[in-house]
Amino acid sequence: MALFGRAALIVALGLLVYAAVAGAVAAIRGRRRLAESARNALVGALGATAVASVVLLGALAAKDFTFTYVAEHTSRELPLGYTLAAFWSGQEGSLLLWLLILLGLGVSAVLLNGRLTRDVLPWVVPILAGVATFFAVLLVFIATPFATQAAPLDGLGLNPSLQNPYMLAHPPLLYLGYVGLTIPFAFAMAALASRRTDERWIVATRRWTLAAWAFLGIAILVGAKWAYEEVGWGGWYAWDPVENAALMPWLVATAYLHSVMVQEKKDMLRVWNAILVAGAFGLSLFGTFLTRSGILSSIHSFTQSSIGPWFLGFITLVIAASTALILWRLPLLRSRTRLESLVSREAAFLYNNLFLVAFALTILWGVLYPIISEAVRGVTVTVGAPYYEFFAIAFGLPIVLLMGLGPLIAWRRASLKALGTSVLWPAAAALVTGAVLLSLGAGSSPAGLIGYTFAAFVLAAIVHEFARGTRARRATGSATWPRAFTSLVGRNRRRYGGYVVHAAIVLLLIGAIGIGGFSSSREASLEPGESVTVAGYTLTFLGSEQRRAANAQELRARLAVERGGKQLGTISPGKNRYFAEEQTSNEVAIRSDPLRGEDLFVIADQFKGRTVFLQVIVNPLVNLIWLAGLVFLAGSLVTLWPDAREQQRLARRFAERDGALVRA
Amino acid sequence: MIEGLALALGAALAVLCVVLVARPFLREPQTPNDRLREPSPAERQRVSLEEERDRALAALKELEFDHRTGKVSDADYREALGPLRRRAADALSRLDGMMRAQMSTPPEEPRVPEPWPPPDEGDLPDPGPTPAPGEPAPGPDLPGPPQHPPMPQTGGPQTL
Numbered sequence: 001m002a003l004f005g006r007a008a009l010i011v012a013l014g015l016l017v018y019a020a021v022a023g024a025v026a027a028i029r030g031r032r033r034l035a036e037s038a039r040n041a042l043v044g045a046l047g048a049t050a051v052a053s054v055v056l057l058g059a060l061a062a063k064d065f066t067f068t069y070v071a072e073h074t075s076r077e078l079p080l081g082y083t084l085a086a087f088w089s090g091q092e093g094s095l096l097l098w099l100l101i102l103l104g105l106g107v108s109a110v111l112l113n114g115r116l117t118r119d120v121l122p123w124v125v126p127i128l129a130g131v132a133t134f135f136a137v138l139l140v141f142i143a144t145p146f147a148t149q150a151a152p153l154d155g156l157g158l159n160p161s162l163q164n165p166y167m168l169a170h171p172p173l174l175y176l177g178y179v180g181l182t183i184p185f186a187f188a189m190a191a192l193a194s195r196r197t198d199e200r201w202i203v204a205t206r207r208w209t210l211a212a213w214a215f216l217g218i219a220i221l222v223g224a225k226w227a228y229e230e231v232g233w234g235g236w237y238a239w240d241p242v243e244n245a246a247l248m249p250w251l252v253a254t255a256y257l258h259s260v261m262v263q264e265k266k267d268m269l270r271v272w273n274a275i276l277v278a279g280a281f282g283l284s285l286f287g288t289f290l291t292r293s294g295i296l297s298s299i300h301s302f303t304q305s306s307i308g309p310w311f312l313g314f315i316t317l318v319i320a321a322s323t324a325l326i327l328w329r330l331p332l333l334r335s336r337t338r339l340e341s342l343v344s345r346e347a348a349f350l351y352n353n354l355f356l357v358a359f360a361l362t363i364l365w366g367v368l369y370p371i372i373s374e375a376v377r378g379v380t381v382t383v384g385a386p387y388y389e390f391f392a393i394a395f396g397l398p399i400v401l402l403m404g405l406g407p408l409i410a411w412r413r414a415s416l417k418a419l420g421t422s423v424l425w426p427a428a429a430a431l432v433t434g435a436v437l438l439s440l441g442a443g444s445s446p447a448g449l450i451g452y453t454f455a456a457f458v459l460a461a462i463v464h465e466f467a468r469g470t471r472a473r474r475a476t477g478s479a480t481w482p483r484a485f486t487s488l489v490g491r492n493r494r495r496y497g498g499y500v501v502h503a504a505i506v507l508l509l510i511g512a513i514g515i516g517g518f519s520s521s522r523e524a525s526l527e528p529g530e531s532v533t534v535a536g537y538t539l540t541f542l543g544s545e546q547r548r549a550a551n552a553q554e555l556r557a558r559l560a561v562e563r564g565g566k567q568l569g570t571i572s573p574g575k576n577r578y579f580a581e582e583q584t585s586n587e588v589a590i591r592s593d594p595l596r597g598e599d600l601f602v603i604a605d606q607f608k609g610r611t612v613f614l615q616v617i618v619n620p621l622v623n624l625i626w627l628a629g630l631v632f633l634a635g636s637l638v639t640l641w642p643d644a645r646e647q648q649r650l651a652r653r654f655a656e657r658d659g660a661l662v663r664a
Numbered sequence: 665m666i667e668g669l670a671l672a673l674g675a676a677l678a679v680l681c682v683v684l685v686a687r688p689f690l691r692e693p694q695t696p697n698d699r700l701r702e703p704s705p706a707e708r709q710r711v712s713l714e715e716e717r718d719r720a721l722a723a724l725k726e727l728e729f730d731h732r733t734g735k736v737s738d739a740d741y742r743e744a745l746g747p748l749r750r751r752a753a754d755a756l757s758r759l760d761g762m763m764r765a766q767m768s769t770p771p772e773e774p775r776v777p778e779p780w781p782p783p784d785e786g787d788l789p790d791p792g793p794t795p796a797p798g799e800p801a802p803g804p805d806l807p808g809p810p811q812h813p814p815m816p817q818t819g820g821p822q823t824l
Contacts, residue, residue: 003667007674011681018685030700036688044681051677119703196703198711265719265726410730411723412744418737465733472732 002067005055006146012048012099013136015041016129023126027194035122039110042125045132046103053100056093056145060086065151069093075157075580077551082163088171089162091292091307092145097172098288099135101179105208106132109183113204120201123190131182134314142307157551157580166226173219174246178284180212181249184256185281188274189322192329197270202260207640209260213253214636220246221508221629232588234601234617236515236625239388241367245287248360248367252280255356258349261494265411266346270333271326272353278322283360285315290367341413348406352399359395363388389516393447397454400509403502404458407465407495425464430457445517452513455506462499469496491645493638500635508628511597514621521617527610535618537600538562542570544607552576554587557604557612561591573604573614597623706766713759720752 023038025031056069060083065071073086073093087093106128110121117124139145161167184205191201223243228236237243256276259269293308326333339347366383373381408422433456434449442449469488470481478484489496524532526541533539542558556574560567573589591600598620606613683690703711727748731741 001666001670004670004673007670008677011674011678014678015681015685026700030702032698032700033688033692033695034698035700037685040687041681041685044684048677048681119701122700198708199715200711265722267715267719408735410735410740411726413740414735415737415740418735418740421737422735468733469729472729475732 001055001058001064002146002148005052005059006140006144008048008052008055009096009136009139009144009146012045012052013133013140015045015048016133016136019045019129020126020133023122023129027122027126035125038125038129039121042103042110042129042132043107045129045136046100046107049096049100049103049136052146053087053096056096057084057087060084063155065155066148067145068147068149069145071149071152071155073155073158075155075551077580078155078158078163079550081168082158085162085168086158088175089158089167090145092139092143094171094175094292095135095139095143095307096145097175098179099132099139101172101175102128102132102135102182105176105180105183106186109187109205109208113187117187117191117196117200117204120187120190120194120196120204123193124186127186127189127193128182131186131318134310138307138310142310154580157578160552160576160578160581160583160585161230163578164226164230166222166229170219170222170226173215173222177212177214177216177219177246178249178288180208180215181253181277181281181284183208183212184277185322188277189325192274192325192332195329195332197329197332199264202264202273206260209253209257210636210640213250213257214633214640216246216250216253217632217636218629220250221625221632225626225629228622229588229590230585232586232603234519234521234603234615234619236622237512239366239385242287242291244363244367244388245283245290248363249280249283249287251356251360251363252276252283255353255360256280258356259353262346262349267337268335268339268346269350270335271330274322274326274333276353276357278319278326279357282315282319282322283364285311285318289315343409343416343419344413345406345409345411348402348409352402352406355395355399355402359391359399362391362395393451396509397447397450400451400454400458400506403505404454404461407499407502408461422464423461426457426460429460430454432456442518445513448513448517451509455509455513458502458506462503465499466496489638490643493641493643497635497638497640500638501632502635504628504632504635507624507631511621511624511626511628514597514624515619518621519617519619521615523605523613523615525611525613532614532616534600534616536563537616537618539571539602539614539616541612541614544574544610544612545572549576551580552578555607556587557607557614559589559602559614561600571600571602573602575604575607592623594623597621597627599623706762710759710762713755713762717752717755717759720748720755724748724752 019038019041022034022041026035026038056067058064059067059070060074061080063070063074063076063083069090069092070086073090074083078086088097110124110128114121184201187201187205191197220243223246224236227238227240227243231238253276256273259276260273262269263273289308289311293311339350341347366387369383370381373379404426405423408426409419414422430453434453437443437449437452442452466485466488470485473488474481474484478487520535522532522534526532528541528543531538531540538561540560540562542560545556545558547554547556554574554576556572558570558572560570562568568591571589571591574587576585576587577583578585586603586605589602589604593599598618599622601617601619603615603617604612605615724745727736727741727744730736731738736744
């Protein structure tokens, strides 16, 4: 059936080329039927890509090793879940997933926004089709998942690092984020091309952008959890180029989500928002390029391939085209209003935008510098964690401070007196927290102490905002406090969902500072009966044991754990030897304490005779990072939840326009 | 055998897609109006005014809420209220004036001369209630929702 899969991809490519060319002609020359035909071609391409995906999934499920892709990424003993996840474990499958998600989201956005942005859509279709054509070309000519061979007796198996439950979810979530950023990009560029630079493209893509941003954020955290458990060095984020590749578009999209509110409320920052949308999309392409090209050495990069130059060419084209379009339409994007005061909500958003973008650019430079150095000077250099950590502190702390200050400042202008009144309680809470932490010895990490003080300020500001808002809502007639609270959130989901997301970022900050500034670590070689003590935990080596799993031989060191005279059970770090893959992986043991938020993290580096060489790490507050993921998800859902009142308002507004359109 | 089946399936998929792509032309082999709707300058202005109106009304609401929650002092509130109300009222009256002017001018050549969707594809949309010309414009200090009469429709909206 590989031939059918290949045929489906060729059909998809043909349809996409048609949609791009016919769609552009229809948009330029104003041909209605041709525009409809191009839209149908986009829908047809989604169908053909879905067929190709089903063919590949079928081959994976059947372990049909006549498919080269299946033979290279699965084996007979690989469990079914990981076998199906091999769909996105290799380059060809990943590209197919990119195309499938892009067309799924693109077609949905086109069909669901038909009424809202009908005069922009003729341009959206060829832009989406143009992006999709690039991936279809790669899949048909460069990296097809439907190459065939004489079936070997067994497959090569799946990289052991990828045999982790978090890897089942991480790539699809990441791609939903990356690909989702195509939607606001396509609508923004279409609005520029069609000269419809009013608010409609923003309204039409608001939820798509939020969803893409939320998926990307969750994907980064799921990937961090995978790295924490599977890569096993005791940290959660290593400033690896591929990790950074996902963080950069997320930071730029975060900046956009804030600055677009300024455009909606004040009609400012139109050019800036167009640049941010194009930048977020360009960075998402760059992220895919970094992950898939193998150009940089990364723990997340599992491929060395020839698609790099194609990607670079396409990224250059996207940057050039969007820059040209923004410059061409610059007169339409001029703001008609100005910043009224440097002490206002919009000014706070502007400052946070500058810090977020500056942070993204410094990360980009850190990622690009080794590539440029090697290309220009022939010298291989590595940009290490200290570089990134310096800028994370330099830009991150002001961003956190602004996260607390922003919600407390009024739109337009705020007098210093009113601001002082608003800031009083959160500032007092922050100072008390800082003083208490200092007295407890947290001064050993000055950046950590400042970070915790700022975190307390933000959390207090959020609580203060919810309390003030609920009180105001109660004063306007809500019968009970709970009703006042739900009414408050329900009437402005974006704002209060945003505050919940801020709380998630603060939790993440607390966890990150805990693991980065206050963790304890010790290495030890133990024979049975010997013990090692780290940060109050005593581990006693009980002995080694071996067992056979479905597709690997497992070697484990059994360790009894005790803290404060209390036995906490046993943990078993070790190694797995995978049969088909002929690779060995470290399997760390983690004992989480939900109440303290800390982890006991043990790596069995080596087994030599009866001796085991251990690295024992105690990571305080690390579980707040994972809790932050759940809170982030909750906040994102609040912001994304449909608001019936707003829907009605928009429906009324556009119904008015429809009448006017026909009459005009 | 399997190869033949795969080819047949591929060909069937291609034919299906061709039919889908050609559908707009098969459905309407000849049509007097094959133009995409182009927004008129008047409509562009209307969109701009509606955005300005919504922005001004939202700013008033926001100011009110910020005042109630203590983010804006009484003095700042009083100072900001006047200009915001004037801005809202100005947007409302300009929008209203524009709609009145449009309603008083009968459409000589409608921009969408044929009904859409075509009659064989479904019923025409409800043309809506008859407009009520001469409805009073909102007062200059009225920050409430605008009350515009619905416009008459000569045909359903053209959709892509």
